[in-house]
Amino acid sequence: MRTISDDFVACLAQRAADAEDLRRLPDATIADFRASGLARLLLPARYGGEQAPFPAILEPVRRMAHGCASSAWTLGFYTLHNWMLALFGEQAQDEVFADGPVLCPAPLAPTGRGVPVDGGVRLSGRWSWATGIMAADWVMVGALCGPDDGMYPALALLPVKDVAVEDVWHTDGMRGTGSHDVVVTDAFVPEHRLVTVIDIYGGTAPGAALHDTATYRWPLVPALSLLAAMPALGAAEFVADAFATRLGERVLAYSGVAQKQQPAAQIRLGDARVRLRALDGLLGETVATIETLVADGAKIPRPVRAQARVAAAHIVHESRAVVADLLESSGASAHFLHNPLQRAKRDIDVISGHVVFDYDVSRELAGACEIGVPISPIAMV
Structure with missing residues (x-):
């Protein structure tokens, strides 16, 4: 499985403020991404790619968010969209992959x-x-x-x-x-x-048949939603790590007491860690369920797809709550613009607004699919 180096993540962290000011990724980050080979991770082998199992994308994106959630989101979607392009027909793939992987945004709403x-x-x-x-x-x-x-x-x-x-x-x-x-x-x-869209959602797009691997049989909504949840989960893990470090250094104003001696701060850290571990378990179980089905050549039923979407929504919902809880105990100094904690909170607040993470709709669709209540044929599941 491809990994992201600590140096790569550190560079993303160093450029995070520049990315905010530019309102785009710095050219150096784009160049590093191209050199990293990550864009080839899900590219079909016939076009020079690694054709890795789909879940191989999740951990690198999660790791990148320890440096910069915006960078993890953008680079993760560049990688995912090369996978999506492999679902188009052969002529389209020959055209778009003529020179290898591409950078391809994908605003999907049918507007x-x-x-x-x-x-x-x-x-x-x-x-x-x-x-x-x-x-x-x-x-x-x-x-x-x-x-x-x-x-x-x-x-x-x-x-x-x-x-x-x-x-x-x-x-x-x-x-x-x-x-x-x-x-x-x-x-x-x-x-x-x-x-x-029906073929893309169902994992039956024409391009999948060109490549002898389960990678391209993953249905779109589980793939997209789980990938998009990784910057939130990674950012929450980063905040928990930073909070733990901060506890070792922070002395409370007026009282002069080291915060690490406060039971309340210890409780918040312990709570954050166990909640994040639970999310890791949910992610692993969700991925394993779909991987087993696609490996067997089975079409992924809508209830399973809906459960994957609600799992991703829950990961984002809980990651956001963990970050908010830890920031609440971090003091006003955490909100200076040079402090990466405040950026992580702002980023995860925006991530949670993505349509696929609508917590009410995701839970509604999962419940409706489980009990057989009819839903729209183009609902995002």
């Missing part, structure tokens, strides 16, 4: 319209949350394609020259992701650069 024309669609629309767009080679977007009386949700793949970037990413957290809006105006997308 565009693809009108059928000879050989493909004419695509127009505007998409938010295009993470990493400022360094992109290609872009994937969600759109409603087909005739007015027979529209279907699909993903469309375009070269970055076909999109315009709207600078909108002025946020209080995850600033380094550069998740600006993109606009497409009447761009032609050939048929081979479209894939239906």
Whole structure:
């Protein structure tokens, strides 16, 4: 399994403030990412990739978040999106992977319209949350394609020259992701650069059959949600580590008492550690369930997919709560901008707002699927 070096994580930490100021990843981070080979982790072997088992992506992204959650999120999604591109048909893969892995943002909400024309669609629309767009080679977007009386949700793949970037990413957290809006105006997308959302969600996309491995049989929503939870979990682990270090150094104002002597601080640290261990166990069990099914060639049923999504949402929900609890006991000095604890809190607050982590909706879908209540065929499960 590929690992991320301590030096790589340290560099992300050193550049975290610059990433916030730039509202994108520094060029040096992009260069280090390309040199690291991480982008090849889930790339098919026929295109020079490692074609690793899908879960191999999770630990590196989790580790990167110990340095910078924005960097972990962006680089993790660059890696994931090369996996997604391997779900398109052979012609699209030959085209996009001609020179190896690419940097490809993927705002997936179907806020565009693809009108059928000879050989493909004419695509127009505007998409938010295009993470990493400022360094992109290609872009994937969600759109409603087909005739007015027979529209279907699909993903469309375009070269970055076909999109315009709207600078909108002025946020209080995850600033380094550069998740600006993109606009497409009447761009032609050939048929081979479209894939239906139903196939992507179900793990039955055409590209998966090209590669003799279970890696590409993972369904999208479990893959995306578990990957996206890793920056939150990694950030929470970092905060717990930093809090423990801080306890050894901090002397409380006025009383002059070392905080490490306070039972309340010891309790908070012990509580954080056991909660994070529980999340690690939930992650491992969720991944193992899906890995077993895809290894057997089974189609992943919707209840299992829904349970994976709610597990990811719970990981983020609990990671956020752990961070908030530890920051509450860290004093006002933790909120100086030079202190990475406050950045971790702001970042995880923004991560928790991602649609896939909606805690109520995730729990509702999991419960509905378990008892057989009908849900939308394009619900995110």
